[in-house]
Amino acid sequence: MLNELDAQRSFENLEQRLRQIAAERSAERLSAHLTLGAWIYGAGNYGQRVARLMKEKNLPVLGFIDQRGATLSEIAGLPVFTPQSFPRERAENRCFVLGVFNEAMDADNILNFAKSLPFAARLWNADIPEVFGPEANSVWLSSRSYLLDHIDALRSVAAALSDQASLDTFSGLLTYRFTGEPSDFPEYNYHTQYMPTDLPGFDRPITFVDGGAFNGDTGAMLHNHGVAISSWIAFEPDVRNFHDLTVTARKLGIPATLFPCGLSDGLHQASFVDNQGLGSHIARGAEPDVITIQCMALDDAVPNLKPDFIKLDIEGAELAALNGMAKLVANNAPRLAICAYHKPQDMWEIPQKMLELTSNAPLYLRQHLINGWETVFYSIPNS
Numbered sequence: 001m002l003n004e005l006d007a008q009r010s011f012e013n014l015e016q017r018l019r020q021i022a023a024e025r026s027a028e029r030l031s032a033h034l035t036l037g038a039w040i041y042g043a044g045n046y047g048q049r050v051a052r053l054m055k056e057k058n059l060p061v062l063g064f065i066d067q068r069g070a071t072l073s074e075i076a077g078l079p080v081f082t083p084q085s086f087p088r089e090r091a092e093n094r095c096f097v098l099g100v101f102n103e104a105m106d107a108d109n110i111l112n113f114a115k116s117l118p119f120a121a122r123l124w125n126a127d128i129p130e131v132f133g134p135e136a137n138s139v140w141l142s143s144r145s146y147l148l149d150h151i152d153a154l155r156s157v158a159a160a161l162s163d164q165a166s167l168d169t170f171s172g173l174l175t176y177r178f179t180g181e182p183s184d185f186p187e188y189n190y191h192t193q194y195m196p197t198d199l200p201g202f203d204r205p206i207t208f209v210d211g212g213a214f215n216g217d218t219g220a221m222l223h224n225h226g227v228a229i230s231s232w233i234a235f236e237p238d239v240r241n242f243h244d245l246t247v248t249a250r251k252l253g254i255p256a257t258l259f260p261c262g263l264s265d266g267l268h269q270a271s272f273v274d275n276q277g278l279g280s281h282i283a284r285g286a287e288p289d290v291i292t293i294q295c296m297a298l299d300d301a302v303p304n305l306k307p308d309f310i311k312l313d314i315e316g317a318e319l320a321a322l323n324g325m326a327k328l329v330a331n332n333a334p335r336l337a338i339c340a341y342h343k344p345q346d347m348w349e350i351p352q353k354m355l356e357l358t359s360n361a362p363l364y365l366r367q368h369l370i371n372g373w374e375t376v377f378y379s380i381p382n383s
Contacts, residue, residue, distance in 0.1 A: 004159070007167055011158045014171050015151060021178045022144040030131045033095045033121035034059045039086075040099040041065045041110060043075055046138060047099025051078070053132040062094065083113055091117035098124050098180070101138050103373035107182040124180030140372050142344035144178050153348035160355055165198065166365040173347070173367065173375060186367050193368040193376065194218055194311055194337045195225060200380055205230035206308035209298065209334075211263045211321055214241050216248025218311060223252050232256040233302060235263050235314075237293040257302075263314055263321040264295035297324030307334040316342035322353045329357045336379040341372055354379045 038054060040047050043066035051061045063079040065086050066072070072080050081087070096119040098110060114122050129136040129143040137143075147154070154174065161167050172186025195201065205228040210218055213234035222229060232254045236242045242260045249256040262270065271290050298310075298321065307328060312318045318338050322329075329336070336354055340346035351363060354377060361381040368374035 002161060002164060002167060007159060007161070010167060010171065011155055014158075014174065015155070018144070018151075018174065018178050019148065022148060025127060025130065025144070027130050027143075027145075030123060030127050031057075031059070033123065034097070034131065036060075036093060036095045036120055037062045038095045038097045038123075039063060039065055039090070039119075040097045041083075041114070042098065042100035043068060043072070043080055044100065046101040048075065050097060050099045050128060050132075050136065051076075053136060057132070062090070064099070086117075088117055091119045093120050095119060096122040097128070098122075101125055101141060103369055103371050105371050107180075107371060111182060126176075126178055126180035137344065140177070140341045140344055140346065140375070142177075146344060147174070147177065150345070150348060153352065157348050157351045160351065160360070160363050162362040162364055166363070169365045169367050173372065176372065185370065185372075188367040188369060188374075190368050190374065192366070193221075193374060195222065195227065196364075196366050196378070199364060199366075199378060202227055202308070204228070207231040207306060208233070209302075209305070209307045209310040210234040211298075211311060211318075212236065212313040212315065212339075213245050213258075214238075214313075215244035216252070219254060219256075220248055220252060223254060229254045233259075233305065233307070235259045235261060235301075237262040237295075239291070259301060261294040261296060262317065263298055263301075263312070263324060264317055265297055265320040265324040267294075267296050267300065269293065270295050297321075299325055299327045303327075306332050308332075309335045309337070311337040313339040316346075318342070318346065319349055319353060322350070322357060326357055333358065333361070333381045335381065336377075338377050338379075339375065340377050341375040347375075351377045 034054065037060040039062050040050055043064040047064060054061050061078060064075060065081050065083055067082055069080040069082040069085065074080055096114045125141055129141060130145065158167060158170055161170060169186045172184060175184040208222065208229050210232060213236040219232050219234065234245060234256060236245050237260060245258060249258060269292050271292060305328060312321055314321060338350050338354060340350040355363060358379045358381060361379045364378040364380065366376055366378065368376060
């Protein structure tokens with residue numbers, strides 16, 4: 001267990017550093033860099049969004065740097081170079097802007113590339129929402145100002161964490177969200193997601209609720225790691241994913257009840273971007289492949305269930321789903337594994353809700369993928 005005084009001092013030191021970074025990289029200073037003219041690294045959706053936001057502020061966009069520059073010479077009249085073909089002299093007295101934001105981004109190589117050229121200034125993911133506001137937010141990414149506005153909530157989460165590894169992960173993630181530097185990112189382990197080896201396991205067969213079951217990968221992972229599943233209750237609204245889930249359930253032979261719908265805080269329908277694999281999600285405005293899905297509360301879907309383990313990875317609907325399972329959690333005290341990276345506020349709203357529902361059961365945090373994806377809070381009630 002964490003020493004409360006040591007944890008408090010650790011967060012005080014972290015807060016001091018975060019405020020210093022925010023002061024050094026204020027919106028005013030960053031905007032001044034952008035007036036030099038920007039080369040945007042990445043010509044995909046996020047890079048083009050950054051270019052649009054710059055143009056709306058009358059900030060000069062010089063072009064893009066993207067591996068597709070070998071076949072794509074321009075976008076909207078702006079030149080596109082590959083990193084290998086980008087002329088060194090074009091970097092002089094100009095600004096580099098990182099316009100890539102996804103879980104597969106090779107941040108180390110991009111950082112080294114930018115530092116190898118004579119750019120006068122460099123802006124990372126953490127800088128973009130600071131200049132352009134919420135329109136530049138994406139998944140967990142937000143401005144530093146927004147995070148500092150909620151520093152009291154973040155402090156309360158840090159104080160509630162149950163071990164040093166959780167506090168180190170929490171501090172590393174917050175620092176990374178302020179700097180964008182790969183060296184600040186905490187340790188992560190993709191292969192232990194939902195069952196970290198340094199946290200208690202199960203010593204008996206379990207009833208497992210799988211929110212955002214995808215193709216059944218979590219159920220298969222638990223099964224392959226020797227966790228005995230007596231009943232698998234899985235929710236997956238994506239049509240193709242649900243088909244694959246049924247195939248996995250049959251192959252594993254685990255007693256399973258599969259719901260082709262989403263979890264939320266009540267019975268309603270929602271617009272859903274289908275057929276995107278891991279990226280299927282509740283629609284955010286006009287998007288392709290939108291279907292209507294049924295959502296429901298876990299309390300209503302299986303009111304008499306006695307769950308041992310509930311996992312949620314449902315693309316930003318986690319908080320609503322937690323509200324919709326309050327009775328089952330209160331009556332059964334299950335283990336919870338809840339993803340907290342789909343929205344900036346997940347870092348405090350989700351753990352606060354977990355503590356509320358579980359009567360302050362021990363709370364842990366582990367990171368399971370690079371670039372801020374697959375952040376999971378664990379609530380493990382004392383047996």
